Amino acid sequence: MDTHDLLAVSQRRHQHVERVLAVFFSDSHYRAKTLGAPYAALWETLERNASGGKRVRPRMVMAAYEALGGTDLDAAAHVGAAFELLHTALIVHDDVIDRDFVRRGGVNVSGRYRDIATTAGIPLPDAEHRGMSVAIIAGDLALFNAYRLIDRSGVDGILRTRLHDLLDEAMFVSAAGELYDVDFALRRASATGSGGGAGGGAGGPAELPTVDEILEMERLKTAVYSFETPLQAGAVLAGASAAAVAALGTFGRNIGIAYQVVDDLLGVFGDERDTGKTTLGDLREGKRTVLLAHAASRPEWAEVEGFIGSPDLTAAQAGRIREVLEKTGSRRFTEALARDFANRAWEALVDPELPDAAREEFRPVVASVLGRVR
Amino acid sequence: MDTHDLLAVSQRRHQHVERVLAVFFSDSHYRAKTLGAPYAALWETLERNASGGKRVRPRMVMAAYEALGGTDLDAAAHVGAAFELLHTALIVHDDVIDRDFVRRGGVNVSGRYRDIATTAGIPLPDAEHRGMSVAIIAGDLALFNAYRLIDRSGVDGILRTRLHDLLDEAMFVSAAGELYDVDFALRRASATGSGGGAGGGAGGPAELPTVDEILEMERLKTAVYSFETPLQAGAVLAGASAAAVAALGTFGRNIGIAYQVVDDLLGVFGDERDTGKTTLGDLREGKRTVLLAHAASRPEWAEVEGFIGSPDLTAAQAGRIREVLEKTGSRRFTEALARDFANRAWEALVDPELPDAAREEFRPVVASVLGRVR
Incomplete structure (x- = not known):
């Protein structure tokens, strides 16, 4: 094609x-x-x-x-x-x-x-x-x-019930993700005092979510309802085998997580002309991302931690944060993670239960994720 | 029975x-x-x-x-x-x-x-x-x-679709009622300045919702999803005729409005031992009710208007409001209105499409509403 x-x-x-x-x-x-x-x-x-x-x-x-x-x-x-x-x-x-x-x-x-x-x-x-x-x-x-x-x-009938079940699963899981996201924001407030500002309050950085917790939150909050269940619903509607539905679900879960990780990267390192949004937004809002969670455990982080979540964050401060994210290896780590999930997604497509048409259809999706990583 | x-x-x-x-x-x-x-x-x-x-x-x-x-x-x-x-x-x-x-x-x-x-x-x-x-x-x-x-x-099948349609109608209508309730609260804020307190701001009392607007809001927000559509759903599930479903719907709409009007009355004039809630709550919160909307158009209202919506409203001020509601005839008017809707509800039950069992079943519901009005 x-x-x-x-x-x-x-x-x-x-x-x-x-x-x-x-x-x-x-x-x-x-x-x-x-x-x-x-x-x-x-x-x-x-x-x-x-x-x-x-x-x-x-x-x-x-x-x-x-x-x-x-x-x-x-x-x-x-x-x-x-x-x-x-x-x-x-x-x-x-x-x-x-x-x-x-x-x-x-x-x-x-x-x-x-x-x-x-x-x-x-x-x-x-x-x-x-x-x-x-x-x-x-x-x-x-x-x-x-x-x-x-x-x-x-x-109608059993097919409609299966589609309802998938939509239900999408909502049920994303509510869990939203709950964890709310909790993460709160842990931040508890660790740093109200609404960001000077870091290192009572709880300390140990209370901040880890890389794994953020990945799981992003899977629950976004990947399942945006990729995994819509793909499964399309397959179910087409009358696909259970194995094909499962393979597409695995593809969706992994490509969905890869998307979120790339989004987190672009939110700080992206080209505003491509992404159409400022690279200060995520930092000013103190968004919980894999990128920052990785850096938070490094000693270099103490220098810039206080800037995160400050609505008045300057371009110079953001520049300093980016330098630290390079030095700690957090950017490289996050890029590797995105590629890893994209590769796992691709591997799911190799399943013999899936026709070549599926690989043809979704190859550009994987390529687009990989293309957005440096 | x-x-x-x-x-x-x-x-x-x-x-x-x-x-x-x-x-x-x-x-x-x-x-x-x-x-x-x-x-x-x-x-x-x-x-x-x-x-x-x-x-x-x-x-x-x-x-x-x-x-x-x-x-x-x-x-x-x-x-x-x-x-x-x-x-x-x-x-x-x-x-x-x-x-x-x-x-x-x-x-x-x-x-x-x-x-x-x-x-x-x-x-x-x-x-x-x-x-x-x-x-x-x-x-x-x-x-x-x-x-x-x-x-x-x-x-399953068409019956399930009809039940879904009724649940859908319940939600669709109550969302409209909630929207109007939010708007009424806002009109109050706009008429009296932020959050109650001294009355008579820019817009003046003319901007406050009228008795008819409040009745319509209560019908949309509560009566339809609490009485009208549940009754219709029960009838549909029982395989009742369209005329019987419609008659029960009319009963539900009217008894639902009667319930709300009685609730508004009891919120100010009720016996706390019966209702289990304070008779200061509605007044402190500045709840939009038929009772207050009726009084708002009377000159006597100016004296107590400023108390409504004040979180610090005293028992003495509430007593004064009750006196004014008696003097303006607002209490009598609201009681008559509740009886009127309860009677309309009863008339709907006389429909020959409904079996005696329906009248037997719902007579106590009508009686309980009438019994709660002085």
Whole structure:
């Protein structure tokens, strides 16, 4: 398959998914209007927040489905859209938990409803709480409707139950990951005193999460619902064997972790022109990453530890942190880790239960992860 | 049926529902343990928060089911448990939105996780945010699993789809009600300045919600998911006619609104020994109720308006508010309104499509609402 064909395939799939989501949001909006204009407006905001993403999860569902011989693209698009709606719900609620009001360069649900309130003269703390309250409601709506998109796929009986089980697994596992992420943030607050700043409080660095704990959190929070279960759902829908479903799941888990590790790397060392986001954000926010967890156990770390999580972190301080991450070998270690998971992902694809089409389909995915590592 | 029989019926139904919920939580807990002890602990907290309620929604499902001739109590208990889990999700998230850390005399999910954090030495604002973050996750889990309990009922095909549609309707409508409740709280903040206190800000009382707006909000936020749709689900599961399902829905909508209006009355005029909660709570919190909305348009209101929503409201100030509510006729008006909705509910039961068993089953429900009005 040449590059032109790949693009055509990808666009065809993309259009199917967009159509399913457009119909779902149009139906919901119409239904919401009967309960009042402000409710209809909330659905419009939710739809805007559900668009503009890379549609990673629907792409995984559809790639697995077609690679394993499925031909009913409309059914696959519904299952893909279900995972996309779950994703929307999780990021809307994740933003509430992280007190973020911005996503993908624009305001998110919380930000939009905060801004409406401040414009109406509401004081900022009340306006922010209002924004977060509406975002909780919006996330609930997306979450609750994810199942319904599978119901709309036209699939019934035992197959529908298996797809429901996979969506359930995705949500069940990501909730555990979110819980651990919340706990890690708290350990940091407990170790360094409230909200970052001067390091080395009561608990000390020993209480910070280890590399293994962060990898497990990233697997639970993101890899399972973004890669492992969407791939399995596509395979199940295509009627694949249990062994093929399992192999794709293993591929998904590993490539998902590799993605997260690369994301963590690019968040500090990336080229802003490529990634479209500042390389100061993760450091200012004190994001728990493999990169920093590795460095935290080294003596050189003490010098820059206090900068992490400071909202006023300067470019010079970030530069100093990068130097330390090179010196401790943390950057090299993290790069090797990403490559290792990408290789394990590739090995899963070699399973004889999987057709060549699966290897063809997912080789570019592995290559793209490896290509993003220095 | 004498009182003794009624009690026996009620206990039998209750035990079925408790068993379904116990199995669900036990399964989930077992499954959560494989992802770590802290996640299993979250499921224990969620189970505790899902217990101790009056099980109003399962009772409605099962009463409608048996009144309309259904005999598979286990299937009905699963559908009832699904509505109960939806209820758990909604109150856990509602508490986050209201910044409440207590429910039914104990700490709720937010309160429990806040307390664990403060005990570990986390400063209060961070601990509260952590509590609320975990409560968002816990509510999501309850919400997402509500559908699954219907799947576990053993019902399939078109019947399962109709039950899913009713649960979907319950959630869809209550989200609108929650949105309007959030907006009403905000209008108050905008009319009186931040967080209550001295009344009569820029917008003035004209911006406060009217009696009709509050009735509609209470219908959307509570009556539909607590009475209307559970009753319809019980009837649908029993194979009732469309006319019987519609009549029970009308009954549920009206009795649900009557319940809310009575709750608002008892929140200010109730006997604490009966209701088990203080008659200062609603006033201190500035809860939007029919009672206060009616009084707000009267000149006498200006004298006490400033007390509403003040966390330091004294018993003497509450006494003064009660006097004004009597003088403006707001108490009488609200009592008449509750009786009116209860009567409309009763009229719906007279529908010839409904068997005598339905009237027998629901007469005590109407009587209990009327009995709580002076």
